[in-house]
Amino acid sequence: MLQFFRKYSEVIIWNGALILLGVMNVNDTSLCLLKNMGITWCPGCGLGHAIHYALHFEFEKSFQEHILGIPATLILFYQSCKSIYTINKTTHYGPATNTKNVS
Numbered sequence: 001m002l003q004f005f006r007k008y009s010e011v012i013i014w015n016g017a018l019i020l021l022g023v024m025n026v027n028d029t030s031l032c033l034l035k036n037m038g039i040t041w042c043p044g045c046g047l048g049h050a051i052h053y054a055l056h057f058e059f060e061k062s063f064q065e066h067i068l069g070i071p072a073t074l075i076l077f078y079q080s081c082k083s084i085y086t087i088n089k090t091t092h093y094g095p096a097t098n099t100k101n102v103s
Contacts (some may be wrong), residue, residue: 003010010083011080014079015080018055018076019078019079021048021052022052022056025049026049026052026053046069047065047068047072049066050062050066050068052071054070055067055071
């Protein structure tokens with residue numbers, strides 16, 4: 001079981017983040033550590049809400065919450081797909097990188 005989590009940890013983290021941000025209640029929930037500690041301002045404030053709105057195709061609300069919400073959502077999707085591809089490549093098709101004939 002531990003080997004499973006080691007192998008798929010990156011996939012679990014990226015997809016877990018997408019799921020968590022997609023199902024969170026934006027009216028009651030704040031995932032910001034600084035806000036939860038009582039600090040009122042941080043540069044990423046609203047990014048989680050912006051990602052939530054982008055995942056629900058509410059791009060105008062996403063842009064209003066944080067200007068980088070849509071790019072951050074695309075990066076999360078990219079990282080998720082990349083980690084799945086890398087695991088499949090190394091598991092089924094040999095090493096992800098070829099070190100033969102490297103000088």
